[in-house]
Structure formats: C-alpha cells, structure tokens
Amino acid sequence: MRIGIGNDHVAVEYKKVISEYITEKYGYEVVNYGTDSTERFNYPESGKKVAEAVASGKVDRGILICGTGVGIGIAANKVKGIRCVICSEPYSAKLSRQHNDTNVLSFGARVIGIELAKMIVDNWLVTEFEAGRHKVRVDMIGKIEQEI
Ligand code: RB5
Numbered sequence: 151m152r153i154g155i156g157n158d159h160v161a162v163e164y165k166k167v168i169s170e171y172i173t174e175k176y177g178y179e180v181v182n183y184g185t186d187s188t189e190r191f192n193y194p195e196s197g198k199k200v201a202e203a204v205a206s207g208k209v210d211r212g213i214l215i216c217g218t219g220v221g222i223g224i225a226a227n228k229v230k231g232i233r234c235v236i237c238s239e240p241y242s243a244k245l246s247r248q249h250n251d252t253n254v255l256s257f258g259a260r261v262i263g264i265e266l267a268k269m270i271v272d273n274w275l276v277t278e279f280e281a282g283r284h285k286v287r288v289d290m291i292g293k294i295e296q297e298i
Contacts, residue, residue: 151176151178151179151210151211151275152178152179152180152181152208152209152210153172153178153179153180153181153209153210153211153212153213154180154181154183154199154200154203154204154208154209154211154212154213155168155169155180155181155182155183155184155200155212155213155214155215156183156184156196156197156199156200156212156213156214156215156222157184157185157193157196157214157215157216157222157259158184158185158191158192158193158196158215158216158217158222159185159187159188159189159190159191160216160217160259160260161184161215161216161217161259162184162185162186162187162188164215164259164264164267165182165184165215167264168213168215168264168267168268168271169182171268171271172213172271172275175272176275178275181203181208181209183196183199183200183203184196184200184215193216193221193222193225194221194222194225196214196222197214197221197222197223197224197225197226197256198225198226198228198229200212200213200214200226200254201225201226201227201228201229201232201234201254202229204229204231204232204253204254205229205230205231205232211253211254211255211275212226212232212234212253212254212255213254213255213256213271214226214234214254214255214256214257215256215257215258215259215267216256216258216259217258217259217260217261218258218260218261219236219237219238219256219257219258219261220236220256220258222256223235223236223254223256224236226254226256227254230295231253231292231295232253232254233246233250233251233252233253233254233288233291234252234253234254234255234256235250235252235254235255235256235274236256236257237255237256237257237270238257238258238261238262238266238270239266239270240266240269240270240272240273241273243255243270243271243273243274243277244273244274244277246274247273247274247277247278247279248277248278248279248280248284249280249284249287250284250287250288251279251281251284251285251288252274255270255271255274257270
C-alpha cells in the first residue's frame with residue numbers, strides 16, 4: 151500500500167510523526183506531498199496534490215493534516231473520485247471506510263493530539279468497505295460528479 155500524505159506549515163512535525171508511524175507499524179510506503187517548512191503554505195496546494203495522486207492511482211490512499219483538517223480536506227474533495235473524511239475521532243474514521251469507501255482522511259494538528267490521530271489512522275487504514283447497499287449510495291455520489 152502506498153499512502154500519499156500532505157500538510158501545511160501548521161502540521162510539519164505532526165506529518166513526520168504520522169508518516170513514521172505508518173511506515174513502522176504497517177510497512178507501507180508514505181509519499182510526501184506536503185511542505186517541510188514552517189513558512190506559511192497554502193493548504194489547497196497540498197490537498198490537491200494528494201487528491202490527484204489518489205485519483206490517478208499513483209498512491210492507494212491519502213492522509214491530509216492542516217490546523218483543523220477542514221480546509222485541506224475541502225480542497226481534496228473538489229477532485230473527481232475523491233471521498234475525503236474530515237474527522238476527529240476513530241468512530242467516524244472507521245464508518246467512513248465501511249459505508250463511504252473514503253479514500254482520503256483529513257484531521258487537524260490543532261484539534262487532536264498525536265495519540266488520538268494514530269488511533270484514527272489505525273481505524274481508517276485497517277477497515278474495509280462493506281459495499282452492498284453502501285455501494286449504491288457511493289455510486290450516487292459519483293454520479294453527482296458526472297452531472298456538474
Ligand atoms: C492555517 O492558519 C489554517 O487556516 C490551516 O491550517 C487550516 O486550519 C485550514 O483549514
């Protein structure tokens with residue numbers, strides 16, 4: 151599994167800790183699309199890069215981190231084929247995989263502590279999409295993209 155990771159200036163250290171955690175625990179390759187500088191950085195740039203990498207299949211899934219996780223997650227959701235969950239707790243992370251087949255996860259470095267972030271990442275990475283009735287709904291989301 152290849153994970154694309156993106157962040158803004160607020161989440162540089164946080165991104166490094168999460169990247170190492172994923173590599174060490176799961177052995178997944180983590181591809182860095184974020185900034186490594188604490189100079190102001192506009193989060194849509196990194197959100198778009200990760201989202202495009204997921205949509206094109208360069209990476210399997212994406213993880214985004216900014217101050218709240220909100221802006222960078224909204225940017226990712228503008229890219230066709232992206233279903234990004236912005237969440238602060240493991241329950242939504244898990245259910246977003248089971249029911250919504252989310253392919254990008256976003257959270258906020260200023261909102262949650264690093265240990266809670268690891269729990270969210272764990273739940274999101276290991277949970278499979280249940281498909282069935284949920285696939286009908288996810289397909290409906292995809293159709294909205296085709297209409298606009
Ligand atoms: C940066 O100050 C902040 O706006 C950004 O990290 C994020 O929280 C936006 O949604």
